[in-house]
Amino acid sequence: MHITLRQIEVFTEVLKSGSTTQASQVLALSQSAVSAALADLESQLAVQLFDRVGKRLVLNEHGRLLYPRAVGLLEQAGEIEQLFKEDNGAIRLFASSTIGNYLLPGMIAAYRRDFPALPLELSVGNSQDAINAVADFRVDIGLIEGPCHMPELISEPWLEDELVVFAAPDAAILQQPITLASLAAAPWILRERGSGTREIVDYLLLSHLPQFQLGMELGNSEAIKHAVRHGMGISCLSRRVIADLLEAGTLVEVAVPLPRLTRTLYRIHHRQKHLSKALNRFLTYCRE
Incomplete structure (x- = not known):
């Protein structure tokens, strides 16, 4: 042959x-x-x-x-x-929105300071989009906000993240003791299904409520922040996403009667994907 x-x-x-x-x-x-x-x-x-x-x-x-x-x-x-040339292989990433918008920019900036000319492509969507892109070999790795259930993909714990329930400072829910019943009665503004944040919020938080009132589903965290800020409901997102608004007092954290809401962020790649030297080098920058 x-x-x-x-x-x-x-x-x-x-x-x-x-x-x-x-x-x-x-x-x-x-x-x-x-x-x-x-x-x-x-x-x-x-x-x-x-x-x-x-x-x-x-x-x-x-x-x-x-x-x-x-x-x-x-x-x-x-x-x-490329063995005897400068290692300049292109890197293709797909990150879910919280990671792509709030975690990776600083990591990529550090990488760019050391390797300013090397090609790097970043796509941002929800976790299911990232999983599909990795499964179809359209990208080298994915960084997602929830577990991956595809057997052909390898999923490795990457970083820990804290989720926070939050509301506008004058929200009605803050005028009474916070209970599971009051949380269930408040209108919730949530990420769309397929989002890693939505999956983990459903599991860690909403599963503890007897029922909950879905106010609306939105496709990105920025829209959710502004909807909550204007008093349209309450939500739960990564602390990294709302840290600036919490500090400014534009949003306030709602202390829920549940254990601390934490999740693991994951790195995924196809089982048959060869991880290049350039990609492994970039991953050393993808840390806290």
């Missing part, structure tokens, strides 16, 4: 591009050369990697089995090329 890296590269680009025509443009090859390389690879493996549906190529179970290994081979080949 004589599988070449060019054949592997053609396979992965056809998968990403969706056709041999588009893959040929990206690879600067003729369409016939791309088709021939793909046919040679399938011949050596004695399987088809794509189902031919009209003029479309649809990845099948054999292609899905090969893809993560193919990506790993190409990344390792790229690292070999």
Whole structure:
């Protein structure tokens, strides 16, 4: 068997591009050369990697089995090329919103001071978005706010985070003793489902309430802070997210009759993902 890296590269680009025509443009090859390389690879493996549906190529179970290994081979080949050059591999991250907006900027700034020219791509969404991006090999690692339940991903504890229930200074709930019943009666402004913050708030806090009144669901923490500040309800977010408003007195912490609300933030990557030297070096900056 004589599988070449060019054949592997053609396979992965056809998968990403969706056709041999588009893959040929990206690879600067003729369409016939791309088709021939793909046919040679399938011949050596004695399987088809794509189902031919009209003029479309649809990845099948054999292609899905090969893809993560193919990506790993190409990344390792790229690292070999860089062994005797300056290590400047690109880093692709996907972080859930609290991490991406409040924790990573300082960490990335420290990294940039030492490596100002090295490429780094950061995407921000909710935890489920990050999990999907890692599972699809669109990014190298994900940083999320709750546990990951996908067996093909490795999830490692990263940092500890404290959650805080908060309200506007003149909120009605503050005019009476704080009980589970008064918490249940207050309108809650929560992150959307799929958010790591929402998942952990449901588990650590709302599961203790006999019922709770959902005022609204919002897709980011900034919107929640301002909605609470304007007296639309109460919420629960990371202390890091509201620290400035608590200090200014624009928001106030609600002392709940429950144990301290803490959660673990996680780092995730695919089981078949090769963690490059550049990525491991960046991770040394991702600490408190």
